[in-house]
Amino acid sequence: MFSNLGQSFFRAQQASGFEDYxxxxxxxxxxxSSSREVANFGGKIFLPPSTLHKLTMLHISYPMLFELTNQETGRSTHSGVLEFLAEEGRCYLPQWMMSTLGIQTGGLLKIKNCDLPLGSFVKIEPQSVDFLEISDPKAVLENVLRNFTTLTVDDIVEVSYNNKVFGIKVLEVKPESSSHGICVIETDLETDFAPPVGYVEPDYKKEKKQSQVNPAATNPGLVGQGSMAKKINYSELLKEKPNTTKFQGSGVKLSGKTIKNEEVAAQDTSGLSLEGQPAPLILPDNQLFFGYPLKPYKGDNRTDKNTNQNPLFAGQGQTLRKSKKRKDKSTQSTSAKDKTRSPDAIIIDSD
Incomplete structure (x- = not known):
């Protein structure tokens, strides 16, 4: 009889599911905890070890999903569980989840298990224009969702990227259900982005009108070849004869010689034309053009005829040593070797 009562009680508890405060x-x-920093920017909570025992007895299937409800404000959201290591009677939530529920630290929270459909679509709205600075937002969101188990409509989750915290609001999820939440584990989730809060759409019509303005009015150098020369009438200025009264002085070459007046002549620009495309300057190999014809240098090849007649040095040299008196070469002196000259033959007496 008692066994039948225990089985009926267990079935009734299993049918009602897990629910606790x-x-x-x-x-x-x-x-x-090693996972504290990761959990603060995720969608999972910490529960006591006794909760794991109750869930095991109720045969709750994986993944374990929970509905969190603040009965004072009537707000609710969904989450998964990260670890069962909280103190008995306590649970630890990310900061964004407590803000969503509108609950104070130490407030009473109702937690019960639930079932959510696998999500196929989610539309999010960044809460700051700074989110546009991310080069690949979809890749960042894919990496962030690894720390989430569920997503609920109207939740404003917080993600950390590049030492910045971004708020993201969930606008729409599919498939739709009465719980307004989806499970994002082991599913292909399509993501759509809404314009960030505070984003102003640029006026494309005004930009199009500005682009249709004739660029020659502001920058004549963009139209044709030599348009600036046409504007200042440079070809006519070159045809004018130079006014010789402007400069009455005389020129000097780099060598120091003065320039004669006959050498200063007017520049002939009759054949100069600035119309059309300029002709390419094609030079042979190993030749450069500096804007003026090359005049080879004429070296001073004159030979000095008086070089042999007037030697460069005709004096006498002197040494720093004192001169010694030399003996007269005419006097003949016998050397010491002659005095001790050896005999021509040596006779030995045998007797």
């Missing part, structure tokens, strides 16, 4: 605290107040 906890005092909630932010993840930042949690004792030291």
């Amino acid at each position: 906890f005092r909630c605290y932010p993840v930042s107040m949690m004792p030291s």
